[in-house]
Amino acid sequence: MVPVTWYMALSAAVFAIGVFGFVTRRNVIIMFMSVELMLNAVNINLVAMSHYLEDIRGQIMVFFIIAVAAAEAAIGLAIIIALFRNRPTAHIDEIKEMGG
Amino acid sequence: MLVELYFLYFAAAIIGLSITVVTRKNPVHSVLWMLLLFFNIAGLYLMLNAEMMAAIQIIVYAGAILVLFLFVVLLLDLKKEIDAEQYVGIWPTGVAVAVALFTLILIMTRSFVAGPHGNLTIERVRELSHPGVIGRAMFTEYLFPFEVASLVLLVAVIGAIILAKKRIKE
Numbered sequence: 001m002v003p004v005t006w007y008m009a010l011s012a013a014v015f016a017i018g019v020f021g022f023v024t025r026r027n028v029i030i031m032f033m034s035v036e037l038m039l040n041a042v043n044i045n046l047v048a049m050s051h052y053l054e055d056i057r058g059q060i061m062v063f064f065i066i067a068v069a070a071a072e073a074a075i076g077l078a079i080i081i082a083l084f085r086n087r088p089t090a091h092i093d094e095i096k097e098m099g100g
Numbered sequence: 101m102l103v104e105l106y107f108l109y110f111a112a113a114i115i116g117l118s119i120t121v122v123t124r125k126n127p128v129h130s131v132l133w134m135l136l137l138f139f140n141i142a143g144l145y146l147m148l149n150a151e152m153m154a155a156i157q158i159i160v161y162a163g164a165i166l167v168l169f170l171f172v173v174l175l176l177d178l179k180k181e182i183d184a185e186q187y188v189g190i191w192p193t194g195v196a197v198a199v200a201l202f203t204l205i206l207i208m209t210r211s212f213v214a215g216p217h218g219n220l221t222i223e224r225v226r227e228l229s230h231p232g233v234i235g236r237a238m239f240t241e242y243l244f245p246f247e248v249a250s251l252v253l254l255v256a257v258i259g260a261i262i263l264a265k266k267r268i269k270e
Contacts, residue, residue: 012205021122024194055218071256078263
């Protein structure tokens with residue numbers, strides 16, 4: 001039996017890698033993929049907890065997280081397409097029209 | 101012993117593939133490595149007796165979300181980006197932040213106390229089948245969130261169409 005803390009450590013590692021990708025990459029698409037990576041880390045944690053606590057609620061939560069991730073990907077990629085139409089670049093440093 | 105070995109294989113594969121995904125220069129390579137990563141995560145779910153979750157991971161994440169990513173990456177002309185600098189100037193700070201976050205969560209897991217156990221032991225889940233258990237919970241206890249999720253997806257569909265469509269000039 002694998003201890004549940006191993007799953008938590010794995011989840012933390014994947015989440016940290018996602019954070020690293022999000023804060024250091026300059027390509028918008030890879031930043032979005034880092035967000036998906038973080039969501040997957042949370043999903044691993046929830047499924048492991050659900051299994052160890054013998055309760056199905058964690059997996060129901062994973063269901064909703066996947067639904068929200070799908071919605072987020074659709075909206076985010078639509079924003080990238082709209083952005084690309086105005087400025088043909090996927091580099092965040094070159095996108096500063098909104099003064100951010 | 102064998103279970104631990106399987107876990108260590110999946111953990112090594114997932115961490116290695118995650119690092120590969122966030123460090124590739126070409127987004128197409130990144131998406132394809134992520135496909136492999138999602139299959140490994142589905143394997144991990146199978147180890148946790150969550151067959152339905154493994155199927156959804158492959159069907160929705162690998163089948164729908166990643167295909168959407170690949171579609172957009174190939175739609176946009178990103179040849180210039182591949183030659184450009186891929187990290188922000190202060191990327192060592194990013195590494196430090198990620199390592200600090202990982203250490204912090206690892207320290208926090210040491211004080212983890214499990215809550216009360218539910219009544220769905222593995223034998224009971226096998227008896228009712230895993231999709232059956234999920235369906236029962238989803239359509240009784242979580243019916244309202246389920247309907248809200250459908251609304252979220254509807255909003256996403258409409259929003260994506262409005263954002264991505266070309267403005268019609270009068």
